[in-house]
Amino acid sequence: MVPEDQGAQSADRQPASSVMQLDRQVVLEWSKVLVVPVTVAIIGLIGTRWLDERQSIETNARLYAELMSKREEADSALRKEMFNLIIRTFLESSKDDPKRRVLALELLAHNFHESLDLSPLFKQVYKDIDEADFSRTEKDELLIRLIKLTKEVLDKQVVALAASSGVAGVLRGNFAFTELEARPQGIEAIPLTTAGEPNQKFGVLVLKHDPVRKEVQVRLEVKKDDRVVVARVYQVGVFDFPMLDNTRLPDGQRVSVVVTDFFEDGAEIALVYFPASRASLKEKPYYDEVLREMLYSRTLAAQTK
Numbered sequence: 001m002v003p004e005d006q007g008a009q010s011a012d013r014q015p016a017s018s019v020m021q022l023d024r025q026v027v028l029e030w031s032k033v034l035v036v037p038v039t040v041a042i043i044g045l046i047g048t049r050w051l052d053e054r055q056s057i058e059t060n061a062r063l064y065a066e067l068m069s070k071r072e073e074a075d076s077a078l079r080k081e082m083f084n085l086i087i088r089t090f091l092e093s094s095k096d097d098p099k100r101r102v103l104a105l106e107l108l109a110h111n112f113h114e115s116l117d118l119s120p121l122f123k124q125v126y127k128d129i130d131e132a133d134f135s136r137t138e139k140d141e142l143l144i145r146l147i148k149l150t151k152e153v154l155d156k157q158v159v160a161l162a163a164s165s166g167v168a169g170v171l172r173g174n175f176a177f178t179e180l181e182a183r184p185q186g187i188e189a190i191p192l193t194t195a196g197e198p199n200q201k202f203g204v205l206v207l208k209h210d211p212v213r214k215e216v217q218v219r220l221e222v223k224k225d226d227r228v229v230v231a232r233v234y235q236v237g238v239f240d241f242p243m244l245d246n247t248r249l250p251d252g253q254r255v256s257v258v259v260t261d262f263f264e265d266g267a268e269i270a271l272v273y274f275p276a277s278r279a280s281l282k283e284k285p286y287y288d289e290v291l292r293e294m295l296y297s298r299t300l301a302a303q304t305k
Helices: 004-092 098-112 119-131 136-162 177-182 287-304
Strands: 169-176 187-194 200-210 215-224 227-237 247-249 253-262 266-275
Touching: 004 098, 098 119, 098 136, 119 136, 136 169, 136 253, 136 266, 169 177, 169 200, 177 200, 187 215, 187 266, 200 227, 200 266, 215 247, 215 253, 215 266, 227 247, 227 253
Parallel strands: none
Antiparallel strands: 169 187, 169 266, 187 200, 200 215, 215 227, 247 253, 253 266
8 A cells, every 4th residue: 555645745746747748838839939930030130230231341342433433533634634734845845945844754754654655755855955055064964864764764664564473574784885896796785594484585685885875786585495586686775664665575475675774884784574464555465465365364274173
């Protein structure tokens, strides 16, 4: 027989367990009822926040693009007005007023040297200074300003082009005029040197020099796969700049020879090689170069997959 105390305890446990089961069922029912709307509310909040952030990013990007566009338009308008004013001042000034021309050329060179071929203007101003009815001291002061401006523009372009990509660079050389006069066949100021690509070589042979015009006659030779692709003889001086005065090479490349310094007893030259994309805006690529570059890029992309 079961004692009366134990029977009473088991009778108390049964209602308690029934209440607990009922509570669990109630909780489960309420959970089923609440889970869906709570989940929807949470997803809605997250989705709304994500959309707000996305819209904010797009709005900021659109605003930034509009500001940059307006800035470019304002800058272009300012540069246009500046260019018209400077070139008008230069053209309207007399050759008997080289001081004004030097000032106008300084403004042009500092603001438009990458897009405008200033070489003819430099040569004309150099001639005007030499023919001006000035004292030797005044002429020397203007010539120093002109040569200093030339070197500044030249150094900017050479540095920018040489550092433009992994296949760009610069080779330098120098020579003495006495040595050049003793060798009518010319001096290898820059011997054939591998540069840019493993199968590509550059070389510069100096043939003559003109101390009055500060120019030298050079023979540029470029070889690729032991085959001569460029053999060009031409004049180059201190007033020639590489971004506009350059030679086209295969595979969308450019090369330029410049005179970086001209002394009484010698000169220094530099050979700059760079991609065509870094040339001046007036140097438009040929269609076959564009197509060749596109095919080459596609081939590289296929090989990397």
